[in-house]
Amino acid sequence: MRTYESTRAHNKKPPSPSRLRAPWRIALVANLKDEFDWGPDAPSDAGSEFDRRETIESLAAALEEDGHWVTFCRADETLPEAMLNLRPQIVFNIAEGLGGDAREAQAPALFELLSIPYTASRVLANAISLDKTQTKRIWQQVGLPTPRFVEARSAQDVDDRGLKYPLFVKPVREGTGMGIDQGAIVHDARQLAERVAWMVEAYKQPALVEEYLPGREFTVGYIGNPGFPARRRRPWLYDNDGYHYFPILEIDSGVSVSPGVYGHAAKSYDIGAPGAPGYICPTDIPDSLRLRLTELTRKAAEAIGACDVSRVDLRLDADGEPSLMEINTLPGLNPAVSDLCIVAAAEGMPYPDLITEILYLAAERQGLLFDSLRYAEVGPHALAQPVPRGPITWGLAGE
Ligand SMILES: Nc1ncnc2c1ncn2[C@@H]1O[C@H](COP(=O)(O)OP(=O)(O)OP(=O)(O)O)[C@@H](O)[C@H]1O
Ligand SMILES: [Mg+2]
DSSP, rough: EEEEOOOTTTTOOOOOOOOSSSOOEEEEEBBBBBGGGOOSSOOOTTTTTTTTHHHHHHHHHHHHHHTTTEEEESTTTTHHHHHHHHHOOOEEEEEEESSSSSSGGGHHHHHHHHHHBSSSHHHHHHHHHHHHHHHHHHHTTTTOOOOOOOEEESSSSOTTTTSSSEEEEEEETTTTTTTTGGEEEEEEEEHHHHHHHHHHOOOOOOOEEEEOOOOOOEEEEEEEOOSTTTTTTSSSGGGTSEEEEOOOOEEEEBBBSTTTTOOOHHSSSSSTTTTTOOEEESSSHHHHHHHHHHHHHHHHHHHHHHEEEEEEEEEOOOOOOEEEEEEESSSSOOOOHHHHHHHHHHHHHHHHHHHHHHHHHHHTTOOOOOOOHHHHSSSEEEEETOOOOOEESSSSSTO
């Protein structure tokens, strides 16, 4: 892997794009955790969404092992110049973006401006999924179950509008459990006002206030796109509707540092360490519930137009019915700790296969030329079938 270093040569003419042929020139675009100083006023979990260097190295290794040339590019002000100089055939995008109200859509907007294909969801879906309120409005509109909610834009604008306590308060545009601990559960109007005031001040964005879901928590990861999968690299992975659902992961926060909440602290522990939640995959649930969770996942993703890969978080409500909390259109891809990689591993899918499958789904969707012969040429994993393993359980849950 090489790293793109900016020369600030904004006046350079971009080279003309070369014809697509193996190996591909891939730009791996991300924001690195250790490259930002958030300043003294930032919340302690600022930047948690950004990626670790080891994630970039693992992704690059998976793509290089598949035969491609990979250049890491930072998703900052050097990105336009990097794209013009490198002219990648495709971008592997995990960029969180910087600032603004739709940061996860910034890099995709640039790729579209330059007509560069890229992996995972497009501009609109990334902007919507980052904003949990807008996502919930869309889900409600298409009749999908999600807790009733209000959005509070300032400490003066707090009104529970008759929602049923306890309520749950979270920043509208963050992830990785930022701003979320047991204090997020509020039991009366006074606690609600205090929590919203703190959140709006600390995270400089509106607070989403929703009814608390007390039941079991699940996350459903998938790869795929609607459509018959015959021309995909590993067509056998997909159902006829074009999707491959990984086994459902149950998160048992009851054994974690923050029982009842899978927040930032709980997410920071290594799997299996004291204080970490229990991770159970595949979880033991009736077929009817499994089918309902995957059906809600597909509908939730299609409602916002997600592409290639996503992870949907759900919990059971007081009546035991599943309800949608959020969709992650750029799910974490750290091989050791990210939920999507955990569920793929539970199924027996090697990490390089997960990563290259996301790449080729994006390539197929955007009409890049390739055929089955090419697959046979590109690397040791190219034709590997997934090896199913038995159920695996981490942590204390289920013991
Ligand atoms: N309405 C709710 N009722 C009960 N628990 C909730 C609710 N909303 C969020 N939570 C809890 O807070 C956790 C984090 O919430 P959410 O998934 O919306 O945030 P996130 O920070 O975007 O997560 P991720 O790390 O998956 O990006 C959930 O996993 C769940 O445990
Ligand atoms: Mg979540």
